[in-house]
Each structure stands twice: as structure tokens, then as C-alpha cells.
Amino acid sequence: MNKKQKLAYCLIIIMIISLVPHFSRGAxxxxxxxxxxxxxxxxxxxxxxxxxxxxxxxxxxxxxxxxxxxxxxxxxxxxxxxxxxxxxxxxxxxxxxxxxxxxxxxxxxxxxxxxxxxxxxxxxxxxxxxxxxxxxxxxxxxxxxxxxxxxxNYRGKVSTHQIPTAVKEGEMADLWIEEPFSKAFSKAMNQGKQGVIEIQLTHQGFSFDINTSTPQLIGIKGFEGINSGADAIKQIDGQTLEILLPDISQAKYTGGFILSGIKIIEENHNNFQGKLAVKAKGDLIQEATVEVLEIMDYTVDLEVKSKKVYSGTKQEVQFALVEKVADSLVKERVTYFEFGNGVSLETNTQGKVEVTMNGEVMVCEPIKKGNLVIGFKVQQLPKEASRYDFQVTLMIPHGTQGNIELVVEGRSLIKTLTAKVLAVDTPFQVEVEPFEVRIGFKDQVGGKIEIRELAPGEIAQGKTIILQFEESGMKFTKLPQITVTEGDIRLGTPVWQSNRLEIPIVRRSNEASIITISHFTLTADQTIASGNYKLQIGGTGFSELATEQSLDAIWQGDFLKVAEENEVIPTPPPVMVTPIKFTIGKSHYTIGSTNKSMDATPYISNGRTMLPIKYVADAIGIGGECILWHPTTKTVTIKANQTITLQLGSKIMKIDGKTYTMSAPPEAKNGRTFVPVAEITRALAIQTVWESSTKSVIFYIYD
CATH class of the missing domain: 2.60.40.10 (Immunoglobulins)
Incomplete structure (x- = not known):
């Protein structure tokens, strides 16, 4: 062992010795x-x-x-x-x-x-x-x-733990008489103190009744097993009782007594409502006034644990029906529970509502509003209980905002009960700039959607955002531009599925994010009907309730706006034939300066100009032999450069067998078939001008 090792060894020995406790004289x-x-x-x-x-x-x-x-x-x-x-x-x-x-x-x-x-x-x-x-x-x-x-001080205290309720009369609360420390009462009695406690009602309109009840004095804690019956309880007058404590001289530990089974009755019909109290006094206790019974009318309370939630979620809701006074509920009668503001309840495979009541699951009949299950009914409440704790699952779709109220009613109740169970807010904001679409143009670009999370992580990871466009016949030719302009949500590769755009969520956000979708590209040919076409924004990324069949949309409204016929005023062509003019309410039309008679007059229906198909065809040179009427199917067939088929009451128009949807169906009036001018002129590749001063439609056929 070298010198350094020896020195280190000595230091360790010294440290160990210094840590060992040692004692000197005086310890x-x-x-x-x-x-x-x-x-x-x-x-x-x-x-x-x-x-x-x-x-x-x-x-x-x-x-x-x-x-x-x-x-x-x-x-x-x-x-x-x-x-x-x-x-x-x-x-x-x-x-x-x-x-x-x-x-x-x-x-x-x-x-x-x-x-x-x-x-x-x-x-x-x-x-x-x-x-x-x-x-x-x-x-x-x-x-x-x-x-x-x-x-x-040897004096004990008198108290109650829970005050019962009653209508006019009932048993008062148990009185707890507790000594402050072991042997306090027996020591005091050894010094001459009396083991008697006086109980006096403080309200003049009521009295004690120990003859129709079973009063008793039960020992607790150190006095357990030291009990007395009615013989230890003496009624001095209607409002005064005297309680004689039993022998407790052998008790070794701190104890006490519970005085129970004391009934209070109404002496006259005084219509009193409120809390009754007694004054307790005696050598062994501190004088005290304690409330023992609440007199009230029949009462049932609806207790609710309200909370704030977001739409697009499923929420457990807890509430209780509490009988404050015995017999306030007629328990053998039906009770109805309904939720408002568009929420619904889950049902099992049999269409029933599973409800947890007092810890046990029971199956209840649903209450429906249309196809929506908005509540349930309980045929009979258990008689032995006075409190009924319920738990149900509510489905809160997007579009729900504000307070959700529970209404409880039925023949089991004296009156209808209402309480707020949820306060609902939306976790998203959506701003939309509609896409103005022109008929007959390819690869038009427009429209913008901005989706804003109001809290991090609200768009679910591994789920999908869906943009569902109303069927229109327009074709989206490219993917739109999709960018995360704020926050850190990560998106996958979007996919067009017909008229549905699907955007997968790769990773949820840690910072509230904004997704911008813009530059939609589509083609609208001459067969597209004018009007507004709706968009729904939803999907599993936004909602626990979303399915393939139901998006539970966070936004829906008009997005593709195709101009009405009377709003489209094309530039007149440089070369044209003589114009053809039909005027609302007139039984003739003109080709150039020549008047042609009709046995039908154009009219406007729901904002659309309706023209008789026979005279439109005649005006543009389609002979009567090319217009066929099929009375059995109420179908009109026009044979020109292409075959056009229309059916009364149907929005479906077929051109050479291909199906298109019109903005309005053909109508029959005075034996003639009328069609929306926009639909038939587009089908025949004719351009029109609306002359508002004369309420006329002018056709131009180009050379």
C-alpha cells in the first residue's frame, strides 16, 4: 500500500468514526x-x-x-x-x-x-x-x-348530523350527546352533578309524541352496550322531555349516547314551514339549541353536476332526483326525462336507452322527436329509495351551442323540473369564401375555406377531414391548395373521392392550428343547372359522432354559386341571325319583326322563366315531327342534333342517354309542357339575354 492509499484509508476511518453517535455524561x-x-x-x-x-x-x-x-x-x-x-x-x-x-x-x-x-x-x-x-x-x-x-370542562356537547324533512309531523333528527374526554361524565356525577338532560321544543305550534314512536338511548364509542329504552325518557309536558342517563361508572373510554325515535307532531293547522329546534340543557352538557326537523311542503329536487363541453363529443351526464320530503314522489307512476337543444342519447341494438340509476344499469323506453332519441322514461321508481342518481351518455353534434337543459315531468311529480346539465361551445371556427362559377368554362379557379382550432389537439389524430360537395355535375379537375397557416398540425395527402375531398390527419396539434383550403379547380359545361350548391365540412377529425353516412358537419352552406339565367348577360356575338324574343305574359313571340302566335303564355315560377317547349323548338327550326309526347310516361322527347328527354315533375334531363340534374322540373299548363328557359337553351347550345325593361328572353343563334 503506497502513501496515498494509506492517507485515503485513514481519512475514511476518521469520517466513519465522526458519524458514529457517542454519548457523554448528562445523557x-x-x-x-x-x-x-x-x-x-x-x-x-x-x-x-x-x-x-x-x-x-x-x-x-x-x-x-x-x-x-x-x-x-x-x-x-x-x-x-x-x-x-x-x-x-x-x-x-x-x-x-x-x-x-x-x-x-x-x-x-x-x-x-x-x-x-x-x-x-x-x-x-x-x-x-x-x-x-x-x-x-x-x-x-x-x-x-x-x-x-x-x-x-367536563360538559359534553349535543349535536345533530342530518336534519330530516317532513310534512306537518315526523321523527326528529337523532341527538348526539358526547362527553369531551374519558370518564368526564362519571367524574362530574361523582362530584354531585345530575345525569339528567332536558330537551325542550322552541316552537309553540308543535309538541313531542313519544307514545306512538319508539324512543331509545343508545350508547356509542366507550359507552357501547350501555342502552336505555322508553323508561329513561320522560315527557314533562307537550314540549319538554327529560332524559335520564344510565350508569356509566364502569366505562373506561370516551363515550356518548344517541337519542332517537322522538316524534314531533303539529298541534294545530298553523301552516308553518321551516326548521324546528330544541334547546338541550343539563349539568353534564353545554346548553345548546340545535335544529332537529324541517317542516316543508312535498318537494322533489333535481340536482345536476353541470359542466362545460365542446360540440362533436359524447358526454357522460350525471343528475339526481331527490325526494326532500317523504312521499313527494308517486313512485309507481311513469317519469319522463328529456334533453333539449338538439342533443340525443345512445341506444342499444334493440333501440332502448341504457341508463345507470343508483349504480345499476336499467333499460328504458326511448322518447323520440322525429328520428332523434331525446330522452327516456322510467315506468316505476324503486320505493325503498329517496334519492335516484342517474348517469347517461349524451351525443352533442356540431351546430349545438349554448345550454342543454334537462326536463323531468310525469304523473310521478307534483310539478315539472328543469335544470341545466351542459354548457356547449364549439371548438372550431370556419370562414368560407364561396366559389362563383360560370357556365361553359373549363378549369375555373376559386373559393377559399379557413378552419381554425380554438384549442390545441381538437382535430383528432389518425382521423379524416371531409369536404362533401352537393352533386352538381361539375367536375373538380385538380386538388386544391391545402396549407397549415398557423400551428403545428400535420396533414396527410388529400384524395378526391368523386365529389368528396378527404384530408387525413397525421399528427394532432400541440398549438391551436389554422388550415386553409383554397384554389378549387373545376369545369362547368353547358349542362350544369344554375343555382347554389351546398358544401358540408365534417368528418371523424372533427367529431366523435361522425360516420361514413353522417359527417356531423362543423359548417354547411352554399359554396358553389352558379349564376341564375337572368343574371348571366353574355356579350352579343359579332355575327348572329335575327333574334327570337319571348315575353312574359304574351301569347306571341317574335322572330326579328315577325309576330308568331302561341296558344300558351310564358310565366315566371319560383324565380325561373318558364317557356312552352313546342314554340321554343319551332322558333329555332326544330319541326313538330321532331317533338314527341309520350302520355303514358308524361315524357317529351326532342330530336335535334342530339336527343333530349324531359319528364313532367322530374328534374332529370337526359341528353343522348346521359343524365343531368335541372334546377326545376318541367310543368304542364293548359295542355302545354313548360320548361325553365336556362335548362332547354343550354341543352340546345343557345345563348340568351334577359331584357328586364320588357320582361323578355331573347335567343341568339350564331352563324
Whole structure:
């Protein structure tokens, strides 16, 4: 071992030695074996007193002296018999009172290490708390101060734990009579205090009735098993009872009694409603006035744990129907529970609503509004209960906002109950710039959608955002531009599925995000009907309720706007034939300056100009032999450069067998078939101008 190793070894030895506890003269382990509670000014005999225990860890020599000083108490003027454990038989302690100090002197033989000294703290309490202080006097006894006893008033307290309710009369609450510390009542009675408690009603319109009830006094805690029946309860007058406490002299621990089965009745029809109280007094208790019974009308409360939630979620809702007064509910009659503001309840495979009531699942009949299950009904409530705790699952679709109320009614209730169960807000904001579409143009670009999260992570990871466009016949030819303009949500590759755009969510956001979708590209040929076409924005990314069949849209409205026929005014062509003009309400039309008679007049229906198909075809040179009427199917067929088929009452138009949807169906009037001018002129590739001053439609056929 070299010098450095030897030095390190020595340092380690020194550190270990420094950490080992060591004792010098004047050290002992001291404690009080128990701290007791007693009456004020009580004398504590050596037999009942706590012991001061001094365990020596060093020797005490013969003649050594140490002292005990009391505070909050005084020593009794009697010999103090101390005990030595583990000492030589000839060793003893001499005790001597010197003023307020007790002197302890070692006699006969030295007290070795490990000896235990036991000194009873026989004393009389002076203050609320007493302490003993050890004065070492340079001996092997450690100085210290220790709590010995606490003095309390012997009077117990009277209280109630729960106040019952009743209509006119009923059993009052149990009265709890509790002593403050062990043997307090018996010590007080040994000093001449009476074990009688007087109970007096404070309201003049009511009285006690112990003849039709079963009053009893039941011992609790340290008095368990010490009971009394009606013989210990005496009615002094209508409003006063006297309670005689049984013998408790043998009880060792703190105890008390419960007074139960005391009935209170109405003396006259005073229509009182409120809380009744009794005044309790006696030698052993603190005088107290406590409320024991609430008189009220039949009452049922609807208790609800309301909370704030977002739409597009499923939420557990908890509420309770509480019978505040017995028999307030007619439990064998049906009770209806309905939720408002568009929410619905889940149902099982049999179409029933599963409801948890008082911890057990029960199957209830649904309450429907259209196809929506908005509530359930309970045919009969359990008779043995007075509180019914319910739990159900509500589905809160997007578009729901504000308070969701629960309404409880039925023949089981005196009146209808209403309470707010949820406050619903939306987790998203959507801004839309519609796409203005022109007929007959390819690859038109437009429209913008901005979706804003109002809190991080609200768009679900692994789910899908869906833009569902109304069927229109227009073709989206490219993917739109999709960007995350704020936040950190991560999107996957979008896909067109017919008229549906699907955007997968790769990762949810940690910062509230904004998704912008713009530059939609589509083609609208001449067969597209004018009007507005709707868009729904939804999907599983936004809602727990979304399915393939139902998006649970966070936004829906008009997005593709195809101009009405009368709003489209094309530039007149440089070369054209003579114009053809049909005027609303006129039974003739013109080709150039020539008038042609008709047996039908054009009209406007729901904002659309309706023209007789026969005369439109005649005007543009399609002969009558090319227009065929099929009375069985109520179908018109026009054979020109292409075959066009129309059916009365149907929006479907077929051109060479291909199906198109019109903005309005053909109509029959005065034996003639009328069609929307926009539909037939587009089908025949004719352009029109609306002349508002004369309410006329002008056709142009280009060379």
C-alpha cells in the first residue's frame, strides 16, 4: 500500500468514526408514557397518573441529585414512590418536595447504564395544560420539558348530523350527546352533578309524541352496550322531555349516547314551514339549541353536476332526483326525462336507452322527436329509495351551442323540473369564401375555406377531414391548395373521392392550428343547372359522432354559386341571325319583326322563366315531327342534333342517354309542357339575354 492509499484509508476511518453517535455524561432517553385529559382542577393520583420514564445511557452515582419542575399544575403533598427497572436491589430513590420542585436523590447503589427510572406524575391541575421539566443538575439525566396533562370542562356537547324533512309531523333528527374526554361524565356525577338532560321544543305550534314512536338511548364509542329504552325518557309536558342517563361508572373510554325515535307532531293547522329546534340543557352538557326537523311542503329536487363541453363529443351526464320530503314522489307512476337543444342519447341494438340509476344499469323506453332519441322514461321508481342518481351518455353534434337543459315531468311529480346539465361551445371556427362559377368554362379557379382550432389537439389524430360537395355535375379537375397557416398540425395527402375531398390527419396539434383550403379547380359545361350548391365540412377529425353516412358537419352552406339565367348577360356575338324574343305574359313571340302566335303564355315560377317547349323548338327550326309526347310516361322527347328527354315533375334531363340534374322540373299548363328557359337553351347550345325593361328572353343563334 503506497502513501496515498494509506492517507485515503485513514481519512475514511476518521469520517466513519465522526458519524458514529457517542454519548457523554448528562445523557438519557426521556419520555411521558401517556398524556391524559382531565377535569379542571382535577387531582391526579399516582395510580392514574402518567409516568415520566428516564432510560439511562450513562451511570448515576450514589448521592447524585436531579429535579422535576411542574408548570400548569402542583405536586401533591404525599410520598412519591418511584420504580427502578434494571437496578441493583440495594439502589433506591429518595424524593423530597422543595417548594415547587421535586428533588430526586440516588441512594444505596450506583444506577448503571440501561436502568429505567419510572416516576408517577401525581399532581393537581392548575391551568389548562401541565408540563414537567427535568433539571439535570450536571448528572447523567438529560434536561427536557414534557407535556403531562390537559384540563377540560367536563360538559359534553349535543349535536345533530342530518336534519330530516317532513310534512306537518315526523321523527326528529337523532341527538348526539358526547362527553369531551374519558370518564368526564362519571367524574362530574361523582362530584354531585345530575345525569339528567332536558330537551325542550322552541316552537309553540308543535309538541313531542313519544307514545306512538319508539324512543331509545343508545350508547356509542366507550359507552357501547350501555342502552336505555322508553323508561329513561320522560315527557314533562307537550314540549319538554327529560332524559335520564344510565350508569356509566364502569366505562373506561370516551363515550356518548344517541337519542332517537322522538316524534314531533303539529298541534294545530298553523301552516308553518321551516326548521324546528330544541334547546338541550343539563349539568353534564353545554346548553345548546340545535335544529332537529324541517317542516316543508312535498318537494322533489333535481340536482345536476353541470359542466362545460365542446360540440362533436359524447358526454357522460350525471343528475339526481331527490325526494326532500317523504312521499313527494308517486313512485309507481311513469317519469319522463328529456334533453333539449338538439342533443340525443345512445341506444342499444334493440333501440332502448341504457341508463345507470343508483349504480345499476336499467333499460328504458326511448322518447323520440322525429328520428332523434331525446330522452327516456322510467315506468316505476324503486320505493325503498329517496334519492335516484342517474348517469347517461349524451351525443352533442356540431351546430349545438349554448345550454342543454334537462326536463323531468310525469304523473310521478307534483310539478315539472328543469335544470341545466351542459354548457356547449364549439371548438372550431370556419370562414368560407364561396366559389362563383360560370357556365361553359373549363378549369375555373376559386373559393377559399379557413378552419381554425380554438384549442390545441381538437382535430383528432389518425382521423379524416371531409369536404362533401352537393352533386352538381361539375367536375373538380385538380386538388386544391391545402396549407397549415398557423400551428403545428400535420396533414396527410388529400384524395378526391368523386365529389368528396378527404384530408387525413397525421399528427394532432400541440398549438391551436389554422388550415386553409383554397384554389378549387373545376369545369362547368353547358349542362350544369344554375343555382347554389351546398358544401358540408365534417368528418371523424372533427367529431366523435361522425360516420361514413353522417359527417356531423362543423359548417354547411352554399359554396358553389352558379349564376341564375337572368343574371348571366353574355356579350352579343359579332355575327348572329335575327333574334327570337319571348315575353312574359304574351301569347306571341317574335322572330326579328315577325309576330308568331302561341296558344300558351310564358310565366315566371319560383324565380325561373318558364317557356312552352313546342314554340321554343319551332322558333329555332326544330319541326313538330321532331317533338314527341309520350302520355303514358308524361315524357317529351326532342330530336335535334342530339336527343333530349324531359319528364313532367322530374328534374332529370337526359341528353343522348346521359343524365343531368335541372334546377326545376318541367310543368304542364293548359295542355302545354313548360320548361325553365336556362335548362332547354343550354341543352340546345343557345345563348340568351334577359331584357328586364320588357320582361323578355331573347335567343341568339350564331352563324
Amino acid at each position: 438519557s432517553w426521556n419520555r411521558i408514557n401517556k398524556v391524559i385529559t382531565v377535569m379542571e382542577q382535577e387531582v391526579i393520583s399516582a395510580e392514574d397518573a402518567p409516568e415520566l420514564i428516564i432510560d439511562l445511557v450513562d451511570e448515576l452515582e450514589v448521592g447524585d441529585l436531579f429535579y422535576l419542575q411542574l408548570s400548569g399544575a402542583k405536586w401533591l403533598d404525599e410520598p412519591y414512590i418511584s420504580t427502578l427497572i434494571g437496578a441493583a436491589s440495594e439502589a433506591s430513590l429518595e424524593t423530597k418536595l422543595i417548594g415547587s420542585m421535586l428533588q430526586i436523590k440516588i441512594q444505596g447503589a450506583r444506577l448503571e447504564r440501561g436502568t429505567s427510572i419510572r416516576i408517577p406524575m401525581a399532581l393537581q391541575m392548575v391551568d389548562e395544560i401541565s408540563f414537567v421539566e427535568i433539571i439535570s443538575n450536571n448528572t447523567a439525566v438529560t434536561s427536557g420539558r414534557y407535556h403531562v396533562a390537559t384540563a377540560m
